[in-house]
Amino acid sequence: MKFIHIADTHLGFVPDAGQTWNRRSEKDLWDSLSEVFQVAENEKIDIILIAGDLFHRQPLMRELKEFNYLCSKLTHTLVVFIAGNHDYMHPKSNYRRFAFAKNVRFLSANELSMVELKEYNACIYGFSYWQKELKEPRYDGIKPKDPGKINILIGHGGDAKHIPFRETTFRGSGFDYVALGHIHKGGQIIRNRVVMAGALEPTDCNDIGPHGYWMGEVTKRGCEVSFFPIRKCEYVLHPIPVHENMTSIQILEQIKNDLKTRKAYQYYKIILEGTYDSELNLKAEQILELPGIAAVENRLLPAYDFKRLKAEYRNTLLEKYINRIEKLPQNMVTKQAMYYGVDALYQTKEDTR
Numbered sequence: 001m002k003f004i005h006i007a008d009t010h011l012g013f014v015p016d017a018g019q020t021w022n023r024r025s026e027k028d029l030w031d032s033l034s035e036v037f038q039v040a041e042n043e044k045i046d047i048i049l050i051a052g053d054l055f056h057r058q059p060l061m062r063e064l065k066e067f068n069y070l071c072s073k074l075t076h077t078l079v080v081f082i083a084g085n086h087d088y089m090h091p092k093s094n095y096r097r098f099a100f101a102k103n104v105r106f107l108s109a110n111e112l113s114m115v116e117l118k119e120y121n122a123c124i125y126g127f128s129y130w131q132k133e134l135k136e137p138r139y140d141g142i143k144p145k146d147p148g149k150i151n152i153l154i155g156h157g158g159d160a161k162h163i164p165f166r167e168t169t170f171r172g173s174g175f176d177y178v179a180l181g182h183i184h185k186g187g188q189i190i191r192n193r194v195v196m197a198g199a200l201e202p203t204d205c206n207d208i209g210p211h212g213y214w215m216g217e218v219t220k221r222g223c224e225v226s227f228f229p230i231r232k233c234e235y236v237l238h239p240i241p242v243h244e245n246m247t248s249i250q251i252l253e254q255i256k257n258d259l260k261t262r263k264a265y266q267y268y269k270i271i272l273e274g275t276y277d278s279e280l281n282l283k284a285e286q287i288l289e290l291p292g293i294a295a296v297e298n299r300l301l302p303a304y305d306f307k308r309l310k311a312e313y314r315n316t317l318l319e320k321y322i323n324r325i326e327k328l329p330q331n332m333v334t335k336q337a338m339y340y341g342v343d344a345l346y347q348t349k350e351d352t353r
């Protein structure tokens with residue numbers, strides 16, 4: 001049985017709202033879903049598994065119609081999905097009054113239920129969120145009824161407030177494939193068997209790395225699944241090492257130079273690391289103006305001349321602090337303690353005498 005597994009499409013969400021650097025829109029999320037459905041059609045995929053948070057919030061009727069239309073166009077594929085914490089089964093949810101196409105199965109109950117697919121000798125298990133949070137480890141101890149069938153579980157969660165689970169939750173569970181959603185960074189929890197899809201598209205610039213869908217084949221002898229990125233938008237963490245002799249023009253040139261190897265679909269989150277001279281006059285806006293920059297995080301530490309400071313602020317708290325830290329074993333923590341501490345004392349140096 002050939003399948004595609006996606007999650008966290010967050011339809012209805014406006015990506016990076018308020019940002020001016022990026023022309024992403026709500027439509028991008030729909031386009032990506034359409035792209036996946038087109039792959040399903042071309043590859044004659046038997047089943048699409050959507051592991052929750054299909055919608056970012058309660059779906060509007062017109063959004064359900066759009067989704068249903070995309071499903072109904074599939075000539076070969078069955079779509080099975082659950083509601084996640086974002087699009088949970090609210091008492092007034094449009095989910096409750098919508099009639100889906102006949103190739104769509106919504107596992108909407110809040111208790112484990114199952115769709116049996118006789119033609120594939122398969123059973124798809126899952127349940128939906130009926131509230132925003134589910135703190136109980138509800139996937140613990142779940143087992144398929146008939147071990148002779150191809151058994152699939154669709155699940156959503158993986159953090160403390162949303163059905164916590166671990167690798168061991170599914171290890172001996174007897175499911176041939178577990179299609180998970182909720183955590184936006186995807187990956188294989190158990191290779192070829194338990195997969196967190198990751199968001200189909202990044203929703204903001206903290207969703208670092210590639211996003212996309214998983215496609216594979218499951219039989220009673222085993223499963224094989226691979227990741228396929230959707231390359232509309234990918235956020236990349238890009239550290240820029242800075243030292244105190246660098247000027248702002250030099251730093252900007254370095255960033256511009258690094259941007260030359262950027263792919264058109266990539267947006268950089270620049271991390272400034274290292275030390276800076278107190279005279280450095282570099283504004284984050286100057287970096288954000290460059291094409292392809294999503295965000296700037298300043299982790300720079302001021303470059304202090306500790307020897308000079310001690311001489312200048314003899315018999316003050318500042319001198320005592322530097323001496324004290326210098327006596328400790330030097331590592332990243334003491335280094336930061338030195339910078340932050342000196343920085344705090346130096347800013348209020350009038351009081352330290």
Ligand SMILES: [Mn+2]
Binds near residue numbers: 084086
């Ligand atoms: Mn979620």
